[in-house]
Amino acid sequence: MSNLDTFVLTEGSRFLDELKAFLRIPSVSTDPTHAGDCRRAAEWVRDQLKHLGCPKVELLASETHPIVWAEGPEVPGKPTVLIYGHYDVQPPDPLNEWVSPPFEPVVRDGNLYARGATDDKGQVFAAIKAFESVNRGGRPPVNVRFLIEGQEESGSTALFQFLSREPQRTVADAVLVSDTAYYAPKWPSVETGLRGLCYAEITVRTSKTDLHSGLYGGVAPNAHDALVQLLSRLKSPDGKINIPGLYSAVRPPSQAEREGWKKLPFNERKFLREEVQAKALTGLKKFSIFERTWALPTFEIHGIMGGFTGEGAKTVIPAAATAKVSLRLVPNQKEKAVQKQLIRAVKALAPKFADVSVRFLHGADPVIVDITAKPFQLIDRAFKEVEGRGVVPTRSGGSIPVVPALGQKGAPVILAGVGLPDDRLHAPNEKIAVDQFYKGIRVFGRFLQFMGQ
């Protein structure tokens, strides 16, 4: 047993008590009545990091929920690891579904229940305790920076401002984000890819004003008709997106990733019945479920506006219709390039009698972490040692806008969480398995040690 493991074992009970104290602070960032609690949580984290021997600890952007910034003792000649996490939590509603109150942490059957247990207090605290565990005698193996924000659940505005204002402060050799989950129990995974996003409103206009379908039905163009034709052309029933050039920038997953994904415990039938809860899965059938959700772009319609949607039977021919749509993007697509491709496709595929326009609302580039990078190899080694199984390089179909911002200087961003898929983040009875919390401390501690070797 290593020194690290022994330390975690002997101090484990204290670590858990400290985490409970952290969880008792109802730091709900979206609720203005909890602004004081968010500040208390920030101060609690600041005091922790001071107490653990960080020579420089400060609260940034303190006009809002502050960002905790801390620097560990300087270790000349060693790499720098930036640890990112957040102390804010989701609202606990609906309260009546909690078995025990959300801000009164309690252990039942090996799980610690509380709002924020896994997202993200438990996980970021595991990283803090990992630092404590390897910082014995004030000599950590690497240079450590902490960046722990309080607006992750509400837009990360202050963080984005800080990252763009002071990019040099977050220069690092690796960024460790402990805010995700294992693929399955005993299946540690690192998300090596995140999809990007291109969200747009497509509007078609076919006449100056709405028209009466009795008088003009049969000859007047119908905006919803035009939109339906356009949308049906933009994506084929087989799931292929008909936007010229869209797929050319798509980088297929590596052989190593594919092989990793094949090994994952996955039951398509169960996925369909229990998660998607539909009659059938859709999309490009020649690709696996993982490829379709992690490594291929999507085109989704979110809603259609215009015409008459009230109660009853109004026989209007709509003059204009708007669809809210979005594309999920994958490496190496670029949001800006996809915007141009979408505009071109919309103009080419819309019926000639319609005027079309596209307005972009929101977007993000996709993220890919090179799994041959050294930090990835080291986290894999840490998991192998602690869990007995190395990391599966999974991806996420979603977008986490803070990730590309954290990695802007080229450092690999390692999304190495220790949550479990049934942790119920954002839902009642959120929990973290106590065992996973301790594993997190050991894995992150080993990672810091390996980085310093």
Added chain:
Amino acid sequence: MSNLDTFVLTEGSRFLDELKAFLRIPSVSTDPTHAGDCRRAAEWVRDQLKHLGCPKVELLASETHPIVWAEGPEVPGKPTVLIYGHYDVQPPDPLNEWVSPPFEPVVRDGNLYARGATDDKGQVFAAIKAFESVNRGGRPPVNVRFLIEGQEESGSTALFQFLSREPQRTVADAVLVSDTAYYAPKWPSVETGLRGLCYAEITVRTSKTDLHSGLYGGVAPNAHDALVQLLSRLKSPDGKINIPGLYSAVRPPSQAEREGWKKLPFNERKFLREEVQAKALTGLKKFSIFERTWALPTFEIHGIMGGFTGEGAKTVIPAAATAKVSLRLVPNQKEKAVQKQLIRAVKALAPKFADVSVRFLHGADPVIVDITAKPFQLIDRAFKEVEGRGVVPTRSGGSIPVVPALGQKGAPVILAGVGLPDDRLHAPNEKIAVDQFYKGIRVFGRFLQFMGQ
């Protein structure tokens, strides 16, 4: 000059004064504050008809805006003509756009301006004055029945109840409805066809709940996708409706109708630019504009509900989506049969991963008047005499639900209005050309005389 013409000429000034008195009553049926005015208008009509020598005059359904029912003197052995019209009017808003106040009738440049001038007080009063003009000495040429309601602008509820409760009372040899317009100045027209309607909501459901497009985009079915696919299949871009059997009941317009339509003064360019105000007309190109709007069924999308239609960028995969749609029906389609055809087509054309349902909200069968019927020939003769040009058998693309109800006993319903296309019904500065009002009295009077010969 006939006796009738002479009478109209000598009494014309009085007729116009009486019409002005009728127009001064603000009988807005949709506005409860005008309930008393609606009653006053009904009583005014009742008193007119009594004064003109109708032996039986009564107010029906007087718990609401009453229906005026009157029977002319009995003329044994002669046919019966039922005259339908309405005394209620549309609200006058927006008031500030009226050149003269809506309920202070005034003649300018040969036009009488007031709310209800053409829709329908001026026109129904022309029919009443026609009766007066041919009822000299208490001996009209035919048996006349008046049915003048006060809910035409608000659903005709009382009228429908009366017609289904006492169908024998409205048995007639012809029904004269004076509530429509010439096709163009000097182009009298009778609407010989009205389209029916089948209004429905088509709902597709693809999963139990909305899903996150990051996690499930690429494999989860999208309800809007399914609806768009379905709708794009239900109608081809060329305008053909892909509902099996839909066109088989369609009776093409007669040779006489087609020839009449060809003669009508119609400018497609002007129609497109000034009425439809679009880049192009749509629909089945091998048919004329008249055929497409009067003699062919349509399929229109009115609006699409479901998913996310609020401000901003929510990346939801919708679990359900509903389209409001309607079909206009033409002779000899039947609403009930079309409902079944639509359900079958929706089930056949929807993607297999979607559950579909259809809910019907509203409908009406189409109406066709046989232009070889005697009353039609006689109204044609009356117009020839008065206007110097016979009737063009036009149709209307819209639905007037009261028309099939009035003709339920097989009597031809003659929609022979004397309005003009620029009368601005339902809009500010509604008017009737004074000349058209007098022509109406003469045409309807001659029609009653011809019916009695």
